[in-house]
Amino acid sequence: MVMHDKPVALVTGANKGIGHEIARQLAAHGVTVVIGARDVALGEAAAAAIRGARAIALDVTSADSIAAAAARIRRELGRLDVLVNNAGIANGGPRQATTMDAIIQSGVPSTTPLAEIRTVFETNVFGAIAVTQAMLPLLREAPAGRIVNVSSRVGSMTTISDPAYPMPRVGGVAYAPSKSALNAVTIAFAQELAGTAIKVNAACPGYTATDFNDHTGSRSVTEAAREPVRLALLGPDGPTGSFSNDAGPIPW
Numbered sequence: 001m002v003m004h005d006k007p008v009a010l011v012t013g014a015n016k017g018i019g020h021e022i023a024r025q026l027a028a029h030g031v032t033v034v035i036g037a038r039d040v041a042l043g044e045a046a047a048a049a050i051r052g053a054r055a056i057a058l059d060v061t062s063a064d065s066i067a068a069a070a071a072r073i074r075r076e077l078g079r080l081d082v083l084v085n086n087a088g089i090a091n092g093g094p095r096q097a098t099t100m101d102a103i104i105q106s107g108v109p110s111t112t113p114l115a116e117i118r119t120v121f122e123t124n125v126f127g128a129i130a131v132t133q134a135m136l137p138l139l140r141e142a143p144a145g146r147i148v149n150v151s152s153r154v155g156s157m158t159t160i161s162d163p164a165y166p167m168p169r170v171g172g173v174a175y176a177p178s179k180s181a182l183n184a185v186t187i188a189f190a191q192e193l194a195g196t197a198i199k200v201n202a203a204c205p206g207y208t209a210t211d212f213n214d215h216t217g218s219r220s221v222t223e224a225a226r227e228p229v230r231l232a233l234l235g236p237d238g239p240t241g242s243f244s245n246d247a248g249p250i251p252w
């Protein structure tokens, strides 16, 4: 088995958007990046734009796909230092790219079909847990394993319950609860892994112009990737079990 000589990072959903920019910035820091993409052709095109990057087929809702990705990383690189659980969807309907109004409509608590809520949780929560579980054996072998969960401020119950919050209903009954759950999952893994070399943190990229919101977001992917990348490269004195954006800690 080979053992790659540089740190290796896997970024899920990295064929576009914030995930692709996280991958690009990590590569600029000398990390060998693996672009996780459920459509491997899109992943390969995205990897071609980043020096030294490679693509891997990875659908975070498929146990077989996750297991195959973990086996391939072990076989081809022999190590994994960083996992960024970035893959995420805004709603469980047929169309992801939506206006802010459509995102709100897609999560109305009284009418959103349970199947759509399950679809969002499958990717945003169970997908992140499953990928983390599959990659943990490799991460445990790394000298300084880092797990970053790409969350959202709407996962902060302190924020969304504040009457002054300007986007009160945007997270609805599916997306915001999925990110609250991802935050709780972040704490759970951080607690289990306390005392190991692995740190587990959640980051909010901010409202960012991507396909996720028909490019209505006010931030660039360059800005959005900053905090996830910082957490991916944390030194030994950095936090674990935290939730932050590039302005600092976010209340749970």
Ligand code: NAP
Binding pocket: 012, 013, 014, 015, 016, 017, 018, 019, 036, 037, 038, 039, 042, 058, 059, 060, 061, 085, 086, 087, 088, 089, 096, 123, 127, 150, 151, 152, 153, 204, 205, 206, 207, 208, 209, 210, 211, 212, 213, 217
């Ligand atoms: P995006 O442009 O829509 O990209 C989402 C990525 O996730 C795509 O690569 C997509 O792949 C991938 N993905 C979706 N389902 C997947 C699955 N089952 N398996 C593997 N990959 C899957 O969205 P983005 O804005 O970059 O969002 C990235 C993350 O940031 C998400 O977790 C999102 O919740 C979070 N976030 C975004 C914003 C924002 O304003 N944009 C704000 C807060 C948090 P395909 O290309 O195949 O669909």
